[in-house]
Amino acid sequence: MRAPIVLLHGWACPASYWNPVAGLLREAGREVLNLDLPGYGTPLEAGFEWTVENVAAVFALELSGRSPVHWVGHSLGGSIAATIAARYPRTTASLTLVGMVPVAPSAAAEEKLRRLFGGPGAPDEDAAEEMLAAWFRGGEEPQGEDRERFLAPFRLPPAVVRRSMEAGITGAAPDVPDLVSVRTLVVTGTRDGTRTPDAVKEFLLGHSAWSHELIMDAGHMVHWERPEACADALLRHVARAEAG
Known part of the structure; x- marks a missing residue:
C-alpha cells in the first residue's frame, strides 16, 4: 500500500x-491528508x-499509526514538515517544502x-490585505469567495x-536540514519574495541531494496559483522516493 501524502498549511493560511x-x-x-495546524x-x-x-511532535505522534508518510509543508508548514523528517525519520517517506527553504525569512519580511501582527490585539483588515498583496505580488490575487478563504485565518484568536x-519567523532549528535523510524536494515560484532567489540558491548549493522545482509565474502561494505544476512535481517526487 502506498504511503499517504500529508499536507501542512502555512501561517495565517487556510488548509x-x-x-x-x-x-x-x-x-x-x-x-x-490535509491537516489543520493547532x-x-x-x-x-x-x-x-x-x-x-x-x-x-504532535503531528508525528498523530500520524505514527500511518507511518511512513510523504510530508508536504508550505511556508511555516514546511518548517514543521522538515522538523518531523529530521526528528522522527521513521514517520517519513519523503519531504517536500513549498514556498520555502529552512532559512530565516528576509529582514524586510520579518x-x-x-x-x-506583533501586537496583542486582532489585526485589522488592512494588515491582512497587505499580506495578501505580498503573497501574490505581481500576480492575480484571489477574489470573491476565494479571497474570503484567505482572509478568514487572520480573524482567528x-x-x-x-x-x-x-x-x-523562528522556523526550523539550525540542525534540522542536515538531519533530514529522506528524498527532499523544494518547490518555489519565480515571484516569491519571502525567501529571496539568492537565499534559496545558496541553501540548495549546500544541500546538493535536494531537488528543486522552480515554477514560473507564481508567488509565495505557488500551489494555489499553479496547482497542476505543483501536483505534477509532487507526484514525480513521491514516485521516485517509493522506487528508491
Whole structure:
C-alpha cells in the first residue's frame, strides 16, 4: 500500500488552499491528508506552547499509526514538515517544502510581520490585505469567495495568529536540514519574495541531494496559483522516493 501524502498549511493560511493540489493528487490515485495546524481548525489546548518543535511532535505522534508518510509543508508548514523528517525519520517517506527553504525569512519580511501582527490585539483588515498583496505580488490575487478563504485565518484568536507567526519567523532549528535523510524536494515560484532567489540558491548549493522545482509565474502561494505544476512535481517526487 502506498504511503499517504500529508499536507501542512502555512501561517495565517487556510488548509483548504491545498484543495486544488489535493484534488489532482487524489485523481492520480493518492491518499491525501490535509491537516489543520493547532488553533486553526479547533481551539488551542490550554497551556499549549506554539513552537515548530511542539507542533512537529504532535503531528508525528498523530500520524505514527500511518507511518511512513510523504510530508508536504508550505511556508511555516514546511518548517514543521522538515522538523518531523529530521526528528522522527521513521514517520517519513519523503519531504517536500513549498514556498520555502529552512532559512530565516528576509529582514524586510520579518519587520513587516512584527509590525502588522506583533501586537496583542486582532489585526485589522488592512494588515491582512497587505499580506495578501505580498503573497501574490505581481500576480492575480484571489477574489470573491476565494479571497474570503484567505482572509478568514487572520480573524482567528489573536494569540493563535501571533504565536504561530513567531514560530514561522523562528522556523526550523539550525540542525534540522542536515538531519533530514529522506528524498527532499523544494518547490518555489519565480515571484516569491519571502525567501529571496539568492537565499534559496545558496541553501540548495549546500544541500546538493535536494531537488528543486522552480515554477514560473507564481508567488509565495505557488500551489494555489499553479496547482497542476505543483501536483505534477509532487507526484514525480513521491514516485521516485517509493522506487528508491
